[in-house]
Amino acid sequence: MEAKQFTTFSVNGKTYPMEYTIPITSEADEPTHLESGVLNVYPDITFQEIEGFGGAMTETTAYLLSKMDADTRRSFLEEHFGENGQHLKFIRIHMDSCDFSLDEYQAVEDPIADPELSTFNIDRDRKYIIPMLKEAMEITVEPFSVLLSPWSPPKQWKTPPVKPKNDASTYGGMMSAFMPSVDYEHPSRCNGGSLKPEFYTSWAKYLTKYVQAYLAEGIPVTMMSLQNESIAATTWDSCVWTAAEQKAFLKDHLYPAFKEAGLVGKVGLYIWDHNKERVVEFSKEILDDETNEMVEGIAFHWYSGDHFESVDLAARLFPGKKLMSSECCALHPPGKSSGLASMPQLAAMFGGGGKRAESVDYDDAVAYAHDIIGNLNAGMNRWIDWNLCVDKDGGPRHVPMGFGAPVCANDDGSYRKLITFDYIGHFSRYIMPGAKRIGFSRCNDKIEMTAAKNPDGSIVLVMLNKGAEDLSYPIRMDGKVIRVSVPAHTLNTIVI
Numbered sequence: 001m002e003a004k005q006f007t008t009f010s011v012n013g014k015t016y017p018m019e020y021t022i023p024i025t026s027e028a029d030e031p032t033h034l035e036s037g038v039l040n041v042y043p044d045i046t047f048q049e050i051e052g053f054g055g056a057m058t059e060t061t062a063y064l065l066s067k068m069d070a071d072t073r074r075s076f077l078e079e080h081f082g083e084n085g086q087h088l089k090f091i092r093i094h095m096d097s098c099d100f101s102l103d104e105y106q107a108v109e110d111p112i113a114d115p116e117l118s119t120f121n122i123d124r125d126r127k128y129i130i131p132m133l134k135e136a137m138e139i140t141v142e143p144f145s146v147l148l149s150p151w152s153p154p155k156q157w158k159t160p161p162v163k164p165k166n167d168a169s170t171y172g173g174m175m176s177a178f179m180p181s182v183d184y185e186h187p188s189r190c191n192g193g194s195l196k197p198e199f200y201t202s203w204a205k206y207l208t209k210y211v212q213a214y215l216a217e218g219i220p221v222t223m224m225s226l227q228n229e230s231i232a233a234t235t236w237d238s239c240v241w242t243a244a245e246q247k248a249f250l251k252d253h254l255y256p257a258f259k260e261a262g263l264v265g266k267v268g269l270y271i272w273d274h275n276k277e278r279v280v281e282f283s284k285e286i287l288d289d290e291t292n293e294m295v296e297g298i299a300f301h302w303y304s305g306d307h308f309e310s311v312d313l314a315a316r317l318f319p320g321k322k323l324m325s326s327e328c329c330a331l332h333p334p335g336k337s338s339g340l341a342s343m344p345q346l347a348a349m350f351g352g353g354g355k356r357a358e359s360v361d362y363d364d365a366v367a368y369a370h371d372i373i374g375n376l377n378a379g380m381n382r383w384i385d386w387n388l389c390v391d392k393d394g395g396p397r398h399v400p401m402g403f404g405a406p407v408c409a410n411d412d413g414s415y416r417k418l419i420t421f422d423y424i425g426h427f428s429r430y431i432m433p434g435a436k437r438i439g440f441s442r443c444n445d446k447i448e449m450t451a452a453k454n455p456d457g458s459i460v461l462v463m464l465n466k467g468a469e470d471l472s473y474p475i476r477m478d479g480k481v482i483r484v485s486v487p488a489h490t491l492n493t494i495v496i
Helices: 059-066 070-081 123-127 129-139 173-177 197-216 243-260 276-286 308-317 344-350 360-378 419-428
Strands: 003-011 014-022 039-050 052-056 090-095 145-150 221-225 268-275 297-301 322-327 382-387 407-409 415-417 435-441 448-453 459-465 471-477 480-486 490-495
Touching: 003 360, 003 419, 014 419, 014 480, 039 448, 039 459, 052 419, 059 070, 059 129, 070 129, 070 415, 090 129, 090 197, 090 382, 123 129, 145 197, 145 322, 197 221, 197 243, 243 268, 243 276, 268 276, 268 322, 276 297, 276 308, 297 308, 308 322, 308 360, 322 360, 360 382, 360 419, 360 448, 360 459, 360 490, 419 490, 435 459, 459 471, 459 480, 480 490
Parallel strands: 039 471, 052 090, 052 382, 090 145, 145 221, 221 268, 268 297, 297 322, 322 382
Antiparallel strands: 003 014, 003 490, 039 435, 407 415, 435 448, 448 459, 459 490, 471 480
8 A cells, every 4th residue: 555645836826746655654553542633534435426527628629729739739638638637538518609609600590491400510510629529539548428518599499688677788787888788679699588489399309410410420429418507698698498498398309309319328418507506496396207217417517606515415315316517617817817807998997806816826726626625525426627728818709708717828829727727637637437435534624625436446535725824634544544744725635
């Protein structure tokens, strides 16, 4: 038996990884009885399977990769999918345009004029996304799985956006002067609106054709969510569903279409795909004795806060369902303290968003580690980040503002990794697909921690110290003891 510790420091915006070998002693040989200040690990007490980690190949990301030269792009993909990379297992793809697309598009330009969808094609995806996926497939050590998610049906099938009650704009007040104006009289891909019930069958056929088109390209699609952010009327591509509407669509339209196409048992369906605070209520409304077999899992995002208890409740209420964190990102461009950085008027008006520019990348990494640890301890099986990379402005995208990613593509065709990339690697590089979360106990809450047992029997502990105090602990497991130092402001992975 041996133990190694991997620690990541961040100093003045630079990342410093370090590796140590830790001596292992017998608890029976300890000079005094270990009691206070101890961490316990119980490898024989197991919980959910941890199936892996991933990210999104949006059109934004794929476009930025296409601008890199072949060697740089190969390096990027190796760092994510190669033997010594992040070991990403899952890739999320948007169906038609999303906010991280270069512009709006849909696979059938006018489905009213073409009700049979005879003009359906994914040529837009073949321009950037599919070539990058195929390059990644050539590099990946272990085959990855693809999650497809729709942001909006074709605009011709939707109702117009619903005007907010404040009667000003989607944003209200002074912000409305800087945000895109909303047409409340006509349907669009953006600003919400809902799918008209008379087009439920057509939308089910459309989604089925999309999955089949990707499979025909050799892309390993194994998952599809019914709708990205099911109750969000965002300024970008979006569609609002009640749980009752989504249940009816699933039961009477989508599942029968999947069954007829032979996709049942091959491509699992996921509900919700929105923030954690309502994951329990939405799932309770959809899942019953009839629909339970139609749904493989429940997807959720992080933008409304921790709500780890909601994930835990979902795990208890819906045993056997895969719990998947399907999206998260920092709500500002890389290295900038505000998501308003690409809109100078708003940035001046509303300030920097509460984060110091010199620490914002570190703060993001801590938020990632905190969320992954909390979700794993609550029963999460799969974790997928949002964009694999964005540019310095958090784009490009077809709507204003820009958001973060673990990697920033530079203007000269190179890229730089942020500390978030290293923090994700503390989980994805060491917790292998098929690992089981295991039991542990802490003597205090100064560190956040999770523990897993890999298929090869190795034990992985991930420990976050986001405080200003250096910490140290003896760790007890199976009559053995290791002593670890957990410096201030570090993430640490211990492999036994």
